[in-house]
Amino acid sequence: MTYLANPARYETMEYRRCGKSGIKLSAVSLGLWHNFGGVDVMENYRAIVRLAFDSGITHFDLANNYGPPPGSAEENFGILLKKDFAAHRDEMIISSKAGYTMWQGPYGDWGSKKYLVASLDQSLKRMGLDYVDIFYHHRPDPETPLEETMSALDLLVRQGKALYVGLSNYSAEDTAKASKILKELGTPCLIHQPKYSMFVRWIEDGLLDVLEQEGIGCIPFSPLAQGLLTNKYLGGVPDGSRASKAHGFLKKEMITPEVLLKIQQLNKLALAREQTLAQMALAWVLKDKRITTVLIGASRPEQLSDSLLCLKNTAFSSEELGTINEILRD
Numbered sequence: 001m002t003y004l005a006n007p008a009r010y011e012t013m014e015y016r017r018c019g020k021s022g023i024k025l026s027a028v029s030l031g032l033w034h035n036f037g038g039v040d041v042m043e044n045y046r047a048i049v050r051l052a053f054d055s056g057i058t059h060f061d062l063a064n065n066y067g068p069p070p071g072s073a074e075e076n077f078g079i080l081l082k083k084d085f086a087a088h089r090d091e092m093i094i095s096s097k098a099g100y101t102m103w104q105g106p107y108g109d110w111g112s113k114k115y116l117v118a119s120l121d122q123s124l125k126r127m128g129l130d131y132v133d134i135f136y137h138h139r140p141d142p143e144t145p146l147e148e149t150m151s152a153l154d155l156l157v158r159q160g161k162a163l164y165v166g167l168s169n170y171s172a173e174d175t176a177k178a179s180k181i182l183k184e185l186g187t188p189c190l191i192h193q194p195k196y197s198m199f200v201r202w203i204e205d206g207l208l209d210v211l212e213q214e215g216i217g218c219i220p221f222s223p224l225a226q227g228l229l230t231n232k233y234l235g236g237v238p239d240g241s242r243a244s245k246a247h248g249f250l251k252k253e254m255i256t257p258e259v260l261l262k263i264q265q266l267n268k269l270a271l272a273r274e275q276t277l278a279q280m281a282l283a284w285v286l287k288d289k290r291i292t293t294v295l296i297g298a299s300r301p302e303q304l305s306d307s308l309l310c311l312k313n314t315a316f317s318s319e320e321l322g323t324i325n326e327i328l329r330d
């Protein structure tokens with residue numbers, strides 16, 4: 001059926017400025033790591049992307065290797081762009097990344113200029129785009145000089161293939177170094193994409209401070225800890241869930257009795273706040289004004305509708321924060 005975008009899509013979403021840039025991002029962004037690949041069902045992921053756009057989500061996050069198979073999420077997103085969103089490209093912030101293994105041989109991985117330039121060309125072809133809005137280096141490369149990787153990002157912006165650049169999975173120290181190089185090159189870093197949730201809090205120990213000092217936005221990934229911070233695993237591992245899938249990155253072994261106990265306690269607190277656990281987990285990430293947007297995943301449109309309601313209450317009392325810290329303590 002022909003897609004007609006919801007005319008009221010910008011009325012309820014919150015938009016936050018990304019660091020010290022000119023860009024604002026929707027407070028919730030959609031990631032296409034799982035559930036949008038060649039192994040997935042188009043009518044389902046098409047409904048998720050339509051709902052996202054209809055709800056005011058402007059930012060869609062991809063990477064060269066998302067699938068499986070690698071590359072298929074970009075191909076599928078390209079089809080949706082053509083079928084549903086051709087008239088809306090200028091309302092979207094689309095990102096891609098390179099940094100993990102994408103093709104065989106020494107030029108299909110890590111952080112050389114050769115890899116980054118070739119990879120973005122491939123991503124643009126798969127998505128049918130002239131440019132991406134944000135291009136990331138996906139993970140730090142211990143062997144390639146930082147100057148080379150950053151000059152590759154700068155080159156891609158100068159070539160018009162990316163409008164902005166970002167870093168992902170970089171430590172606070174490496175982010176500060178990379179940001180300095182990028183500023184000198186005249187292509188400041190727009191955004192950093194780290195793993196952050198109630199279960200993974202390393203960015204509180206320095207990275208967030210660096211981002212604030214450097215004027216860089218922050219888009220935490222896996223804010224629901226891949227689904228652990230929802231009520232779905234409270235009664236076991238349901239069929240079709242990420243932990244039940246062979247290609248899912250969440251492994252059953254990660255759902256230990258200790259983790260389950262924390263989820264149960266957090267769920268109780270969420271219910272007392274009149275939120276689902278997913279909503280509370282996202283609100284908890286968004287409570288910090290240094291966070292630009294939460295980068296969520298969804299395997300069904302209903303999950304996205306549920307998660308979006310986190311925006312109704314992102315305030316926490318100091319008592320609630322204390323209780324959460326107590327629950328999360330090892």
Ligand SMILES: NC(=O)c1ccc[n+]([C@@H]2O[C@H](COP(=O)([O-])OP(=O)(O)OC[C@H]3O[C@@H](n4cnc5c(N)ncnc54)[C@H](OP(=O)(O)O)[C@@H]3O)[C@@H](O)[C@H]2O)c1
Pocket residue numbers: 030031032033034035061062138168169193220221222223224225226227228230231232240241242243278295296297298299300302303304306307
């Ligand atoms: N830069 C990096 O290195 C990196 C790494 C990982 C991810 N990312 C980015 O971050 C995005 C999000 O990562 P993620 O998918 O791990 O995020 P997430 O939001 O922590 O987990 C998403 C999963 O949680 C479950 N879920 C979502 N909403 C739910 C709800 N309301 N109720 C119950 N379950 C719910 C679904 O699992 P089921 O499938 O089990 O239903 C869904 O697939 C990725 O798509 C990607 O764009 C980046």
